[in-house]
Amino acid sequence: MxxxxxxxxxxxxxxxxxxxxxxxxxxxxxxxxxxxxxxxxxxxxxxxxxxxxxxxxxxxxxxxxxxxxxxxxxxxxxxxxxxxxxxxxxxxxxxxxxxxxxxxxxxxxxxxxxxxxxxxxxxxxxxxxxxxxxxxxxxxxxxxxxxxxxxxxxxxxxxxxxxxxxxxxxxxxxxxxxxxxxxxxxxxxxxxxxxxxxxxxVLAMNEDEGLQLLRNKLRDPPVKESAVALLHALDCIPLAVAQAAAYINRRARITVAGYLKEFQRNSKKQQEAGKPAQLGRGRTMS
CATH class of the missing domain: 3.40.50.300 (P-loop containing nucleotide triphosphate hydrolases)
Known part of the structure; x- marks a missing residue:
């Protein structure tokens, strides 16, 4: 029926x-x-x-x-x-x-x-x-x-x-x-x-879009030079930017520049360990 x-x-x-x-x-x-x-x-x-x-x-x-x-x-x-x-x-x-x-x-x-x-x-x-x-x-x-x-x-x-x-x-x-x-x-x-x-x-954001997203997500306004450097390291991938901002917001003493240094240090360790390169979103810390 x-x-x-x-x-x-x-x-x-x-x-x-x-x-x-x-x-x-x-x-x-x-x-x-x-x-x-x-x-x-x-x-x-x-x-x-x-x-x-x-x-x-x-x-x-x-x-x-x-x-x-x-x-x-x-x-x-x-x-x-x-x-x-x-x-x-x-x-x-x-x-x-x-x-x-x-x-x-x-x-x-x-x-x-x-x-x-x-x-x-x-x-x-x-x-x-x-x-x-x-x-x-x-x-x-x-x-x-x-x-x-x-x-x-x-x-x-x-x-x-x-x-x-x-x-x-x-x-x-x-x-x-x-x-x-x-x-x-x-x-x-x-x-x-x-x-x-x-x-x-749909590609990654351009620099202006990524900078606006980072500013929107961060609790405190970032220094533009450090923010732009971080965006480039993250390939302007929106999810990576949001994850980075969340990490920074959870830690009162860390700045965008400090996060970038940690990020670069971890990336270098991965390269030395022979791990394959990943997109920015896969390299963020959590």
Missing amino acids: LLSTSRTDSQKRELIPFSTVPFAADPDFVDRPEILAWVRDKCAGAGARAALVGLGGVGKSQLAIQYAHSIRDRVASPQTFVFWVHASTRARFEEAYKDIADRLQLPGRSDPKANVLRLVSEWLRDEANGRWVMVLYNVNDVDTFFPSRKRQRDKADAGAQISQTPLATYLPQSRNGAILVTSRSKDAATRLVGGYNKTME
Whole structure:
């Protein structure tokens, strides 16, 4: 027996648009206007898809969080549903969709035999439900959404069940919705959004942005010369900058210059020990 997601017009009107973003907006956020303008432009059209791609720590998550919160803050978009879907694994994706089904109060969702992924997908396809935007967060494995034949064969050889429908099936490209993907994998992101022209690579901050972030995060204003030197040592990676500031704030007697000396000393020890060089965020102290 098929489970219906249909609801009366009065029920639909009673459902006030909401957001499932699990993070508050960062009060220390440093605007990166070119990136956010690109996201808003790409996600404005009917059935739009776009992706932010980059290494861990470059700020994809904060940009997505800022964008997600800004949608409902804008005068033109208060009636937009905003869904945050963690997509690093199938289990996390399913968990997010179950939460959405509960928030939407979808009929049949509690039935043990219900396909909750399909219920949510059908709701998203129905233009009568209104405008929605989904952030598909942390999509790093293309096989999570598009299982390869080799992977399916490997699962079969291991005795695993392979009848699961690819998750990409449950991401409708309906006129009333838009999807923003964040990913470290350009391949996975491109497959999901449908083309390289719909992806933007997020790089490290420039010096001015990094300096503003460091100032925002530090309890006391830093000496600019020392701050700039630290930013260069950290490759202007936002996560590294935030971690360094947190370390400095926890220790009343340490300055930016003092932290930089410790950082350089530790980096030298790693090099002498033959450890491979890492990005700035991986070299911070905790």
